[in-house]
Amino acid sequence: MSTVTVKVNVNGTPRTIEVESRTSLADLLRDRVRLTGTHLGCEQGVCGSCTVLMDGLPVRSCLTLAASCDGAEVVTVEGLDDADAHRLRQHFSTEGALQCGFCTSGMLVTGYELVRRRTEMDRDQVACALAGNICRCTGYNGIIRAVQKANDDGMAVDDLT
Amino acid sequence: MRQEPRLRRNGVGARRPRHEDERHLHGRGKFVADLDLPGVQEVAFLRSQVAHGRLLAVTKPEGIDESRIWTAEDLAPFALPLTATSTLPGFRAAPLPNLAEGKVRYVGEPVALAMAGSRAEAEDLAALIDVDIEALPAAVHIENLTDPDSPRVHDEWPDNIFATTQGTVGDVDVAAAEAAVSITREYKLNRQAVVPLETRAVAAHYDRNIDQLVVWSSTQTPHMLRDMLAELLNIEGRRLRVIAPDMGGGFGAKCSIYPEEVALAAIALQVTHPVRWIEDRWEAMVATTQARDHAYRITAHASADGRLLGVEADIRVNAGAYSVHPWTATMDASMSAAMIPGPYLLENYRFTTHSLASNKAPLGPYRGVARPGACFAIERTIDDLAHELGLEPWEMRVRNMVTPDLMPFTSIARKVYDSGNYPEAVRRATQLMDHDEWRRRQADRPVSGRRRLGIGYASFTEQTAHGCIEWASRGLAITIGKEGARLVLDSTGAFTLYVGIKSHGQGLETTLGQVISEVFDIDPASVTVIHGDTALTPRGDGTFASRSMVMAGGASFGAASQLAEKVLAIGADLLKVDASTLSFTDGKVVGETGGISLSQLAREFLFTPDHVPNVDGGLEATYFYQPEVQTGAFTYATHAAVVEVDLDTGEVDLLDYGVVEDCGTVVNPLIVDGQIIGGVAQGLGSALLEELVYDDDGQPKSTSFLDYLLPGPVEVPELKIEHMETPSPYTVFGMKGAGEGGAIAPPAAVANAVTDALREFGALINETPVTPERVWQALQVADRERNDA
Ligand code: FES
Ligand code: FES
Numbered sequence: 001m002s003t004v005t006v007k008v009n010v011n012g013t014p015r016t017i018e019v020e021s022r023t024s025l026a027d028l029l030r031d032r033v034r035l036t037g038t039h040l041g042c043e044q045g046v047c048g049s050c051t052v053l054m055d056g057l058p059v060r061s062c063l064t065l066a067a068s069c070d071g072a073e074v075v076t077v078e079g080l081d082d083a084d085a086h087r088l089r090q091h092f093s094t095e096g097a098l099q100c101g102f103c104t105s106g107m108l109v110t111g112y113e114l115v116r117r118r119t120e121m122d123r124d125q126v127a128c129a130l131a132g133n134i135c136r137c138t139g140y141n142g143i144i145r146a147v148q149k150a151n152d153d154g155m156a157v158d159d160l161t
Numbered sequence: 162m163r164q165e166p167r168l169r170r171n172g173v174g175a176r177r178p179r180h181e182d183e184r185h186l187h188g189r190g191k192f193v194a195d196l197d198l199p200g201v202q203e204v205a206f207l208r209s210q211v212a213h214g215r216l217l218a219v220t221k222p223e224g225i226d227e228s229r230i231w232t233a234e235d236l237a238p239f240a241l242p243l244t245a246t247s248t249l250p251g252f253r254a255a256p257l258p259n260l261a262e263g264k265v266r267y268v269g270e271p272v273a274l275a276m277a278g279s280r281a282e283a284e285d286l287a288a289l290i291d292v293d294i295e296a297l298p299a300a301v302h303i304e305n306l307t308d309p310d311s312p313r314v315h316d317e318w319p320d321n322i323f324a325t326t327q328g329t330v331g332d333v334d335v336a337a338a339e340a341a342v343s344i345t346r347e348y349k350l351n352r353q354a355v356v357p358l359e360t361r362a363v364a365a366h367y368d369r370n371i372d373q374l375v376v377w378s379s380t381q382t383p384h385m386l387r388d389m390l391a392e393l394l395n396i397e398g399r400r401l402r403v404i405a406p407d408m409g410g411g412f413g414a415k416c417s418i419y420p421e422e423v424a425l426a427a428i429a430l431q432v433t434h435p436v437r438w439i440e441d442r443w444e445a446m447v448a449t450t451q452a453r454d455h456a457y458r459i460t461a462h463a464s465a466d467g468r469l470l471g472v473e474a475d476i477r478v479n480a481g482a483y484s485v486h487p488w489t490a491t492m493d494a495s496m497s498a499a500m501i502p503g504p505y506l507l508e509n510y511r512f513t514t515h516s517l518a519s520n521k522a523p524l525g526p527y528r529g530v531a532r533p534g535a536c537f538a539i540e541r542t543i544d545d546l547a548h549e550l551g552l553e554p555w556e557m558r559v560r561n562m563v564t565p566d567l568m569p570f571t572s573i574a575r576k577v578y579d580s581g582n583y584p585e586a587v588r589r590a591t592q593l594m595d596h597d598e599w600r601r602r603q604a605d606r607p608v609s610g611r612r613r614l615g616i617g618y619a620s621f622t623e624q625t626a627h628g629c630i631e632w633a634s635r636g637l638a639i640t641i642g643k644e645g646a647r648l649v650l651d652s653t654g655a656f657t658l659y660v661g662i663k664s665h666g667q668g669l670e671t672t673l674g675q676v677i678s679e680v681f682d683i684d685p686a687s688v689t690v691i692h693g694d695t696a697l698t699p700r701g702d703g704t705f706a707s708r709s710m711v712m713a714g715g716a717s718f719g720a721a722s723q724l725a726e727k728v729l730a731i732g733a734d735l736l737k738v739d740a741s742t743l744s745f746t747d748g749k750v751v752g753e754t755g756g757i758s759l760s761q762l763a764r765e766f767l768f769t770p771d772h773v774p775n776v777d778g779g780l781e782a783t784y785f786y787q788p789e790v791q792t793g794a795f796t797y798a799t800h801a802a803v804v805e806v807d808l809d810t811g812e813v814d815l816l817d818y819g820v821v822e823d824c825g826t827v828v829n830p831l832i833v834d835g836q837i838i839g840g841v842a843q844g845l846g847s848a849l850l851e852e853l854v855y856d857d858d859g860q861p862k863s864t865s866f867l868d869y870l871l872p873g874p875v876e877v878p879e880l881k882i883e884h885m886e887t888p889s890p891y892t893v894f895g896m897k898g899a900g901e902g903g904a905i906a907p908p909a910a911v912a913n914a915v916t917d918a919l920r921e922f923g924a925l926i927n928e929t930p931v932t933p934e935r936v937w938q939a940l941q942v943a944d945r946e947r948n949d950a
Contacts, residue, residue, distance in 0.1 A: 022281065031279075036195035037188015039409070041358045042442040046866035049358060077188035089186040093178040096835040100666025101185025102358040102409030108186065127874040134866070136358045136410050137666055138835060139842030139903075140874040 212859025359409020450525025615918025625898025661701015840903015
């Protein structure tokens with residue numbers, strides 16, 4: 001089995017990791033960096049629970065080859081720690097946006113990127129923007145409210161630091 | 162048994178964010194796949210690709226370390242197959258093989274397994290195993306399973322029938338003779354996958370130092386799994402420990418005992434390293450227990466003034482290839498027969514059930530179990546009767562429901578409906594939805610337009626938290642019905658609660674903390690709740706049948722009350738007052754003249770027990786709860802859906818959805834609403850989207866999320882919810898279960914709404930999911946019938 005060496009920055013820490021060529025970014029993160037907050041719900045690119053940020057944009061880590069991440073900056077749920085992430089988590093908790101927690105990492109990462117866009121969004125727009133993420137527990141009402149509230153909060157402070 | 166909640170700030174009734182959230186919001190949950198197991202070998206199963214066939218040979222590749230591949234022959238000496246039995250007369254048992262032998266009976270049935278350092282390598286290895294199967298014609302569709310020439314799933318059986326039951330109460334024929342209107346309808350609820358987002362997952366390791374086999378499984382029933390593994394591996398229970406860590410949902414898919422669990426546990430005893438299997442999504446779609454696949458023929462009779470005089474039900478369930486333990490293949494049919502009378506005052510009822518075997522994956526529990534089917538059958542029928550009689554469907558419901566003055570009421574199926582106001586839930590639902598306004602808008606739609614509006618209702622009773630006798634009445638060999646809890650107060654004055662129940666995502670760490678808070682007036686977040694570990698917790702059956710809050714909550718309250726009594730006795734001794742003058746306030750024991758904090762009290766008692774010589778040792782209590790009424794506590798609800806239907810495409814848009822429900826005392830509104838919304842979302846999946854399609858050869862055609870459609874954020878509207886909160890007279894705090902109700906009514910409510918939208922054409926929506934194609938077909942059929950007439 002051929003291998004490749006990947007230089008990738010994960011949550012601010014630069015790493016050099018040798019993996020089998022067929023390794024996905026999700027497996028690299030989970031098995032090699034031991035960041036198990038990124039979950040695998042389908043490995044078919046549909047459920048969104050494996051979503052991470054790659055150079056600032058959400059990607060499905062189950063369908064992303066680790067080899068294609070050479071030189072990239074990857075942020076996982078464990079690496080979200082600014083004021084937007086804090087507000088998002090707060091609203092997730094008070095709005096009932098999580099139950100089992102399995103989809104939650106992907107929802108947070110997707111929601112975080114939305115909130116960072118600083119664009120006004122109504123309920124339908126938030127729902128559409130989250131349409132690539134499946135939650136089997138909550139029925140989405142709480143998730144949509146939480147993301148919308150965090151977005152409104154972000155718009156109010158408009159501080160992207 | 163009934164205890165009034167004392168309305169503590171943080172106790173029963175408080176809307177509190179969940180204690181579980183913190184770890185999940187930081188990606189720190191620990192699921193089976195996340196466990197760090199040094200030296201672990203990952204397992205890949207090789208599964209049958211044909212639905213029905215003779216297994217002629219399974220050949221291992223040459224030159225490969227033999228111990229990395231296991232066939233049925235290798236496994237047989239170490240593990241027995243599980244045979245689910247039933248006490249129903251005539252029930253035919255079908256042993257569930259751990260790895261197939263002789264025959265394969267569904268696509269996805271495990272045949273062999275391989276293990277390696279990574280799952281990818283294990284799959285490479287499994288692909289080298291040669292399996293020779295002679296394919297046979299398959300028994301697939303519910304309509305054909307009892308045909309005389311149908312292939313037989315089990316060669317030694319004369320047909321494909323697991324069991325048949327029937328029953329009669331009253332006299333349906335007399336009812337039929339008196340009736341002003343009688344209708345007959347056929348309904349079908351197609352097969353579904355359960356789809357917890359975390360698939361099944363098992364790991365096992367034999368710790369030789371302490372002679373303990375540890376099995377980690379994403380299971381709703383850790384104690385039941387421990388017991389059954391001990392039997393099947395033929396080892397003593399004391400050597401077995403089952404741990405269910407964080408779980409990504411279960412909804413019934415994870416409360417049967419599975420061959421993969423048995424195989425991994427057995428193999429772990431034979432090897433020197435841990436083994437682990439994480440189900441992939443394809444496996445989850447073909448090999449995890451599935452749900453529904455019901456067919457009904459209902460004949461119902463009503464009087465001119467809209468009274469339901471009698472119901473006849475013929476119920477058929479395609480239960481798949483095997484019976485799973487402990488539920489058996491008859492679970493759906495027998496439960497459906499008992500639930501068809503629903504919330505109604507029905508005096509004449511006759512039913513027959515057939516539980517049928519097929520070359521599909523075994524049927525198991527899924528949120529609501531048979532109730533979505535039973536609800537669909539009776540509620541679609543009520544609507545059509547109302548239409549025949551020129552009544553509003555909601556009005557027909559109100560006229561026939563059990564009224565509050567009759568409570569507690571024993572139903573025709575001998576279930577005790579404990580409390581509540583069923584007709585009021587219907588009336589409130591019409592107000593919640595603004596019924597008259599929708600009727601007005603409906604009437605305003607131009608006849609020439611191509612979009613129609615419809616409003617539909619569905620009511621049900623939800624049996625929750627039932628006891629041993631109820632399970633026995635359904636033929637279960639293992640009669641579930643008691644839950645244990647142990648509460649420990651440590652020397653720092655902090656509580657740890659150990660419960661036999663398993664929380665698989667529903668927030669029991671929070672709600673059980675609230676129960677403890679209710680007794681001791683402490684911050685619920687300061688209670689550590691330990692669940693899902695058979696070595697630590699008192700026995701419990703697990704989380705299913707909407708039983709967890711009522712039963713584990715009842716057990717926790719029982720343990721807390723016993724411990725409270727002891728703590729007060731200690732307080733009395735230390736404060737030199739009478740215990741009856743003391744109470745709990747804000748983490749302290751207080752009396753008229755002074756008080757003592759729980760931490761001070763605990764230290765005194767535990768470090769210097771000689772200071773309190775009159776109280777027996779130990780600051781803990783264990784309590785086992787069982788329901789006072791064996792048929793459980795009955796939650797009930799009325800759901801309502803508003804839809805817009807496109808006549809040209811058959812597409813259904815859900816415009817609004819509302820729920821009026823009564824699950825008794827609500828322990829935490831945030832969590833209960835979450836259960837309802839989540840349940841409704843799943844029910845909307847059943848109603849509109851989800852279908853496991855099998856072709857005539859028994860090949861599953863919808864095995865990924867690309868072709869098995871789940872409700873997403875756009876498909877679920879913001880729900881309207883109203884609670885009625887009539888406490889049950891039979892449970893602690895008056896709680897009733899709330900786990901499943903949300904999922905029961907949506908198929909019926911949506912089908913009624915779509916049928917309502919299409920009344921002018923006479924198109925009836927009698928099959929789920931209500932896809933655009935089915936709506937369009939129903940319109941064509943109605944059109945043909947009109948033309949023929
Ligand atoms: S696991 Fe990547 S999209 Fe589902
Ligand atoms: S919280 Fe369980 S899948 Fe979303």
